[in-house]
Amino acid sequence: MMLKQGIDWSDVRWEEVWKASKDTLTMLGASLLFTIILGLLLGVVLFLTSRRQLLDQPVVYWLLSLVVNILRSVPFVILMIMIMPVTKALTGTTLGVQGSIPPLVVAAAPFFARLVETSLREVDRGVIEAAQAMGASRWEIVRRVLLLEARPGLLAGITITAVTLVSYTAMSGVIGGGGLGDLALRYGYQRFQTSVMIVTVGLLIVLVQILQMAGDLMVRRFSRK
Amino acid sequence: MDVCKEVIALIELTDISKSYGTGAGAVEAIKHISLSINKGEIFGIIGHSGAGKSTLLRCVNLLERPTTGSVKVGDVELTQLSTTQLQRERRRIGMIFQHFNLLSMATVRDNIAFPLELAKLPKSAIKQRVDELLQLVGLEQHAGKYPAQLSGGQKQRVGIARALANNPDVLLCDEATSALDPQTTNAILSLLMDINDKLGITILLITHEMHVIRSICDRVAVIDGGKIVEMGDVLDVFLKPQHSITMDFVSQIADSFDPRELINTRSGRLVKMNYVGEITYEPLLFNAVKSTTVQFTILQGTVSRMKNTPYGQLVIEFIGDNGEIDNVLNDLRAKGLEVGELK
Known part of the structure; x- marks a missing residue:
């Protein structure tokens, strides 16, 4: 029926689309913020504890690495459901924008941590050695050498993580997370309103495009090579 | 108190050994080396790659901690210090590197300011000191540039300025000219000699080029297989090499003297x-x-x-x-x- 009659744009309730877009942006912003904080911390610790690095704690590294791998191997849809008790304890709800932020962070932080670890590994060992020779402490090396030198890589990592988070926010619609994914699911899929589906997907594409362009711009702005 | 101008040892390495790994697989990079570097001299250590010279140099500021032995710089036994004390002592030991090791994300000015900031100097003092250093190495025009915009010789000048920032007593040079072309090498060597002359900084350098030793060093040690095989005034070693490794190095710059x-x-x-x-x-x-x-x-x-x-x-x-x-x-x-x- 839908195919014969073409797409009925009157199905689209724009104030709902507007609200869902705002929800998506809120989820993205909040989860990205927490992901960056936690992922950066975890990534730095992973890097420092790895073999022949400043802390060189193979056992700690192995344990952290295991946790990260476990979290990364669970599909996001399952992870959301698995950590519902944690979500409830943290935010008081498992629904809506609030309820979707903890699973988003738990899924994205280990992912971002690996990207952080990789970009820190790219930092020239010689520069770290030079800082040591100048009498820099470990903390000064992390803050003033590693994070500075890895900045383009970290910005690229944040961009990739943000884009990944956009698709995760859409998935959180499955458990009533709100946002554009939720809208697409409820109207586009369950009520066969293709127009809503097209609008939401279109908006997600635009969002990802903007994030990627902004990220690339930042990387270029901070590259010195 | 010594009134006359006497030879004072500034760096004293005593019976240094460094091995990597343990048990049967252990590799000894340095074997019982003792070395005394005098205040104000330019001392060169020459050896082929893998001879242990790089490890030996890093033992002086404990970037490599010797397995056994004592490291004294200006009467301070470095191996006995706590981490914080060692970090403080390292400010008196400048170091420059073959690949410069500059912060690629910081300007020339910020690179030179880095050790001063680590030493927690006030902002105005840092600015003044960086200006002095830029002038010393002749990079006033390039203060705002990033390392990627500089030539190899200019990068090493930044490295030298950075190493001198905290007025160290010693400058360690790790193959400082090996990545540079011959002309730039000579310019950097004469800058080092100038610094030694004007500021009285003791220079300890490692190299595999006899040319470097001949151009600026007062004394030289030849290292092979983790041991010093020959040591003395550069002229003596150069004119009358005893060990076959030394003869190799001498023949790099002289016509082979096999009559x-x-x-x-x-x-x-x-x-x-x-x-x-x-x-x-x-x-x-x-x-x-x-x-x-x-x-x-x-x-x-x-x-x-x-x-x-x-x-x-x-x-x-x-x-x-x-x-x-x-x-x-x-x-x-x-x-x-x-x-x-x-x-």
Whole structure:
């Protein structure tokens, strides 16, 4: 029926689309913020504890690495459901924008941590050695050498993580997370309103495009090579 | 208190060993090295790659902690210090590197300011000091540039300025010119000599190029297989190398001084002579033979300068009356030349 009659744009309730877009942006912003904080911390610790690095704690590294791998191997849809008790304890709800932020962070932080670890590994060992020779402490090396030198890589990592988070926010619609994914699911899929589906997907594409362009711009702005 | 200008050891390495790994798989990079570097001198350590020179240099500021032995810099036993104390002591030991190791994300000015910020100097003092250093290394025009915008020689100048920022007593140079072209190498070497001269900073450098040793070093140690095989004043080591490794290095810059072939083909008396100092520029040979009937031919030789000292090293064939030649040779010996007969 839908195919014969073409797409009925009157199905689209724009104030709902507007609200869902705002929800998506809120989820993205909040989860990205927490992901960056936690992922950066975890990534730095992973890097420092790895073999022949400043802390060189193979056992700690192995344990952290295991946790990260476990979290990364669970599909996001399952992870959301698995950590519902944690979500409830943290935010008081498992629904809506609030309820979707903890699973988003738990899924994205280990992912971002690996990207952080990789970009820190790219930092020239010689520069770290030079800082040591100048009498820099470990903390000064992390803050003033590693994070500075890895900045383009970290910005690229944040961009990739943000884009990944956009698709995760859409998935959180499955458990009533709100946002554009939720809208697409409820109207586009369950009520066969293709127009809503097209609008939401279109908006997600635009969002990802903007994030990627902004990220690339930042990387270029901070590259010195 | 020493009143006279005496030789004072600034760096003292005593019985340093460094091994990697444990048990049967352990590799000993340095084997019982003892070394004393005097205040104000330029000391060179030369060796092939893998000889242990890089490890040895890193033992001086404990970037590598020796497995056994003592490291004293200016009377402070570094191996006994706590982490914080060591970090403080390291500010008195500047270091420059083969690949410069600059912060690629920071400007020239910020790179030079980095050690000063670590030392928690006030902002205005940092700015003033960085300006001084930029002038010292001749990079005033490039303060706002990033390392990627600089040539190799300019990068090493930034490295030198950074290493000197906290007025260190010692400058460690880790193959500082090995990544540079010959012209730039010489410019950096003369900058180092200048710094040593003006600021009195003791320089300890490692290299695999004899040219570097000859250009600026006062003393040299030759290292091979984790051991020092020869050590002494550069001139002595250069003119009379004892160890085969040293001879290898010397032959990098001099014509190979293997006169065996000459001995077999020439009929006259072959004499090898070394001389050092101002007599290099005197007409010694001419004066020695002019009142005799002896003739001479220079078969092989070098007349050059080592750091600031002129020297010559020649293989000469004398033809004529044996008695007269003896007189000529004695005459030359009396003038201060070292004369040895090959045949």
